[in-house]
Amino acid sequence: MAEKSERLLNLYIMLLAQTRFVSKQDIRRAHYGEYADNPRGHEAFEKAFERDKDDLRELGVVIEVGSLDNYFDDELGYRISPDTSSLPEIRFGADEAAVLGIAARAWEQATLARATTEAMRKLAAQGVEIDTSRLDLVPPSLRAEEPAFDACWEATQKRRVITFDYRRPGEEAASRRLQPWGVVRSSGRWYVVGFDLDRQAERVFRLSRVQGKVTLTGKSAAYDVPAGTDVQAVAHNLVHRTPDIEATVLVRQRTGVALRRLSSSIDEDVAGPDDASGWDRVTVSGQARDLVGSVLALGPNAVLETPEDLRSDVVSRLRGVAS
Missing domain, CATH: 2.30.30 (SH3 type barrels.)
Structure with a gap:
C-alpha cells in the first residue's frame, strides 16, 4: 500500500509539473521501473498505468490527454493542469485566524509547532492580519518534554x-x-x-x-x-485519579462561568479583595492541577481562599509570572 501511494504521488507530481504532454514511454521509464526495459512487461505496465490513472481520477484529479506533436496525433501524451487541480481559495475570519494564532504560540513541541507555524505562514500569504501581541497577556504553553x-x-x-x-x-x-x-x-x-x-x-x-x-x-x-x-x-x-479536593474561590460577579457550573454551592454578594464589582464565594471540587489552572486563567477575577496549599501554589505561580 505504501509503495502504491508513493507511486501515485510521484505520478501526480510528474504530470502536474510538466508544461507539455508526457509520453507514456517516459512515464513508464520514470515510475514503472519494473516494466521499463522488459518487452514482456508491456501488458503489465498498461494495466498498472490504467489502474493508477483511475485511482487519481477517483481522487478528483483531472488528467488531460493530448497529442505529443502539433502536426501528428498518432502518439498521445498526458499531463495535469494546475487550473484543474488547485484547491479553492481558503479564507479565515478573524476569530478562526485568532485560534490558529493561539495554537502557533501555544505549541512548543517541535513535532506540532512545525504544523502550526506552517499554518501561520499560509495565513500571512493570504493577507490575514493577526496581531500576536494581543496574546501576550496570557501566553499559553503546551510542552511535551517526554522523549517518547x-x-x-x-x-x-x-x-x-x-x-x-x-x-x-x-x-x-x-x-x-x-x-x-x-x-x-x-x-x-x-x-x-x-x-x-x-x-x-x-x-x-x-x-x-x-x-x-x-x-x-x-x-x-x-x-x-x-x-x-x-x-x-x-x-x-x-487513569488512576486521586481524590478530588474541595476548594473555595472568590469569583468576581458575572465571571467564572466554568467554575460556577462545577460548584456545589455559591454564596452571593460576599466581601472581596476590591470594590470594583461584587464578589461571590464558590465552593468547587476537582483535581488540584485543574483547580489551580482554572483560578489562574481567570486572572484578577478570582482569588483562591482554601485550601492553603493550593492557595500557596497559586501565589507562587503568580509571583513567578510577575518576576
Whole structure:
C-alpha cells in the first residue's frame, strides 16, 4: 500500500509539473521501473498505468490527454493542469485566524509547532492580519518534554504498532506492545492510549514512565481505531485519579462561568479583595492541577481562599509570572 501511494504521488507530481504532454514511454521509464526495459512487461505496465490513472481520477484529479506533436496525433501524451487541480481559495475570519494564532504560540513541541507555524505562514500569504501581541497577556504553553512523545504521536498518525519499556512505581520496567489510538493530555501529563497486544485490552500509559526508546514496528495502517472511540474518555476512565479536593474561590460577579457550573454551592454578594464589582464565594471540587489552572486563567477575577496549599501554589505561580 505504501509503495502504491508513493507511486501515485510521484505520478501526480510528474504530470502536474510538466508544461507539455508526457509520453507514456517516459512515464513508464520514470515510475514503472519494473516494466521499463522488459518487452514482456508491456501488458503489465498498461494495466498498472490504467489502474493508477483511475485511482487519481477517483481522487478528483483531472488528467488531460493530448497529442505529443502539433502536426501528428498518432502518439498521445498526458499531463495535469494546475487550473484543474488547485484547491479553492481558503479564507479565515478573524476569530478562526485568532485560534490558529493561539495554537502557533501555544505549541512548543517541535513535532506540532512545525504544523502550526506552517499554518501561520499560509495565513500571512493570504493577507490575514493577526496581531500576536494581543496574546501576550496570557501566553499559553503546551510542552511535551517526554522523549517518547514524538514517536507515539507519529505512530498514532500512521497507525503503526509501538514497543517500549514501561515502569510502574515500585516495579521493574517491562516490555509492552501497543496499537496506539491517540496521545492525550490530562491533569498536566501526557498519555498514550491504545490496545495492549499482550494484555488484549485497552490500556493507557503515562509517557513520563516510558523507559528508553519507543520503536515503531510493522507496516503503516496495520490496524483500525474502533469506531466511535473517544480517546480522551478512555484515558479519563483508565487513569488512576486521586481524590478530588474541595476548594473555595472568590469569583468576581458575572465571571467564572466554568467554575460556577462545577460548584456545589455559591454564596452571593460576599466581601472581596476590591470594590470594583461584587464578589461571590464558590465552593468547587476537582483535581488540584485543574483547580489551580482554572483560578489562574481567570486572572484578577478570582482569588483562591482554601485550601492553603493550593492557595500557596497559586501565589507562587503568580509571583513567578510577575518576576
